[in-house]
Amino acid sequence: MPAVWLDLGIAAAKTLLVLLMVLNLSAILLWVERKGSALIQDRIGANRANILGGLLPFNLGIVNTLIADPIKMFTKEDVVPAGADKVLHFLGPFLAVFPVVVTFAAIPFGDVLVIGDRTIDLQVAGLNVGILYVLAMSSLAVYGVVLGGWASNSRWALLGAIRGSAQMISYEIAMGLALIGAIMTFGTLDLQEIARAQGAHVLGVIPAWGILYQPLGFLIFLVAGVAETKRVPFDLPEGESELISGYFTEYSGSKQAAFMLSDFAEIVVVSGLATTLFFGGWQVPFLGREGWNLPGGVTLAMPHLAVVALQLVSFTVKVFALCCLQILVRWSLPRYRYDQLMDLGWKRLLPLALVNVLVTGLVIVLAS
Amino acid sequence: MLDQYVGVLLTFALGAVIVGGMVSGSMLLGMRRRQHYAVKDEVFECGNAPSGPARGRFSVHFYLVAILFIVFDVEVVFMYPWALVFRALGVPGLIEMVIFIAVLAIGLAYAWRRGALAWY
Numbered sequence: 001m002p003a004v005w006l007d008l009g010i011a012a013a014k015t016l017l018v019l020l021m022v023l024n025l026s027a028i029l030l031w032v033e034r035k036g037s038a039l040i041q042d043r044i045g046a047n048r049a050n051i052l053g054g055l056l057p058f059n060l061g062i063v064n065t066l067i068a069d070p071i072k073m074f075t076k077e078d079v080v081p082a083g084a085d086k087v088l089h090f091l092g093p094f095l096a097v098f099p100v101v102v103t104f105a106a107i108p109f110g111d112v113l114v115i116g117d118r119t120i121d122l123q124v125a126g127l128n129v130g131i132l133y134v135l136a137m138s139s140l141a142v143y144g145v146v147l148g149g150w151a152s153n154s155r156w157a158l159l160g161a162i163r164g165s166a167q168m169i170s171y172e173i174a175m176g177l178a179l180i181g182a183i184m185t186f187g188t189l190d191l192q193e194i195a196r197a198q199g200a201h202v203l204g205v206i207p208a209w210g211i212l213y214q215p216l217g218f219l220i221f222l223v224a225g226v227a228e229t230k231r232v233p234f235d236l237p238e239g240e241s242e243l244i245s246g247y248f249t250e251y252s253g254s255k256q257a258a259f260m261l262s263d264f265a266e267i268v269v270v271s272g273l274a275t276t277l278f279f280g281g282w283q284v285p286f287l288g289r290e291g292w293n294l295p296g297g298v299t300l301a302m303p304h305l306a307v308v309a310l311q312l313v314s315f316t317v318k319v320f321a322l323c324c325l326q327i328l329v330r331w332s333l334p335r336y337r338y339d340q341l342m343d344l345g346w347k348r349l350l351p352l353a354l355v356n357v358l359v360t361g362l363v364i365v366l367a368s
Numbered sequence: 369m370l371d372q373y374v375g376v377l378l379t380f381a382l383g384a385v386i387v388g389g390m391v392s393g394s395m396l397l398g399m400r401r402r403q404h405y406a407v408k409d410e411v412f413e414c415g416n417a418p419s420g421p422a423r424g425r426f427s428v429h430f431y432l433v434a435i436l437f438i439v440f441d442v443e444v445v446f447m448y449p450w451a452l453v454f455r456a457l458g459v460p461g462l463i464e465m466v467i468f469i470a471v472l473a474i475g476l477a478y479a480w481r482r483g484a485l486a487w488y
Contacts, residue, residue, distance in 0.1 A: 093391045
């Protein structure tokens with residue numbers, strides 16, 4: 001049955017594409033963070049390694065962050081401290097990255113690609129419970145933190161792990177509640193359908209993106225999302241100045257690289273989800289499947305492949321912009337105190353999210 | 369119905385290979401002759417010799433957070449099916465959810481009042 005194999009091949013190609021996109025975007029973010037933080041702090045940043053032996057008049061540090069650092073980390077000795085649990089010590093970084101990377105399977109990165117008589121949905125898994133899948137997978141990442149910290153048999157690591165797990169589960173509630181407003185607005189859990197619903201226009205000119213209906217929901221989601229990534233201003237599980245490196249103090253080499261990558265992959269996933277729910281996903285304003293539908297009834301036809309390409313670019317640009325916003329936040333704000341962190345999660349965001357759900361319900365009932 | 373999950377399975381398989389390869393990279397490519405001596409295998413405690421095992425007692429507050437999380441997260445899960453069919457339920461659905469959220473809010477207020485959310 002060749003048709004089945006072709007379907008499987010297409011699915012495998014989409015899977016590989018999405019996984020590579022997440023990993024590559026994470027790697028690029030690492031570079032953006034290093035050079036961007038240097039820019040913000042008026043430093044030069046990574047500029048040592050170069051391909052052409054320093055012949056180029058400029059050095060953007062790409063070789064440093066994307067080639068030299070990974071090679072160094074992969075060829076380092078894998079040190080497991082005495083008294084550590086070897087299996088859990090391996091499982092920690094694995095479970096920190098794996099659930100984050102597979103989360104992207106439910107996030108659509110384009111509408112449909114039509115080749116001949118075949119219609120390919122540009123999404124790895126067209127789940128009708130997409131949001132539930134994303135939440136289930138992203139909440140598994142807490143095991144990586146806990147296992148990594150516990151297995152190390154180090155006090156710093158254990159403190160970081162406990163802090164991290166308490167923080168992640170606290171903000172998960174606010175995150176879940178913020179998404180409920182979006183689900184009420186769109187009436188579906190299918191992320192592809194949510195993205196399609198945002199193709200309409202309010203008053204004919206304003207794109208009907210989710211942020212228009214859920215501004216508070218987006219803010220709560222973004223804050224909770226940044227807290228889930230465990231980065232400044234919520235980086236207490238790592239807290240370099242108090243806990244060395246927190247839960248990955250005892251890690252070296254590629255395991256430590258995995259923990260670092262998981263941070264950036266989480267940023268990509270939070271941005272991808274925020275893009276899909278609040279910024280129209282792959283939608284380009286006024287761009288339909290056949291071409292442009294500009295206000296005033298003007299239509300411009302466009303080749304199908306160009307439309308798909310524009311949608312892919314639109315999705316990538318939106319995700320990347322939200323990632324950069326999070327990096328900007330990380331280098332602009334100081335760290336919270338632990339009681340402030342817990343107060344923000346439980347006493348501010350949670351009641352606010354409940355109010356958001358009620359207000360959303362009231363508005364929907366009044367409007368219909 | 370189930371063919372939606374083919375992509376999920378493929379992602380799991382490919383993701384496990386990529387991530388597993390990455391995490392075990394240092395074991396495979398790193399230094400071959402590993403030398404073990406006491407100081408190197410020590411955990412890092414700012415240069416001091418580790419004083420006793422690390423897995424000791426920690427603040428009971430973290431347990432409290434975990435218990436509160438179970439309570440509230442289950443409540444949030446109850447709200448998902450409701451949110452999905454909210455438009456079909458209309459006003460009665462909203463009134464029911466107001467009662468549900470009121471109960472939830474009373475629980476939160478109670479925990480707040482009793483100091484379960486306070487950190488010292």
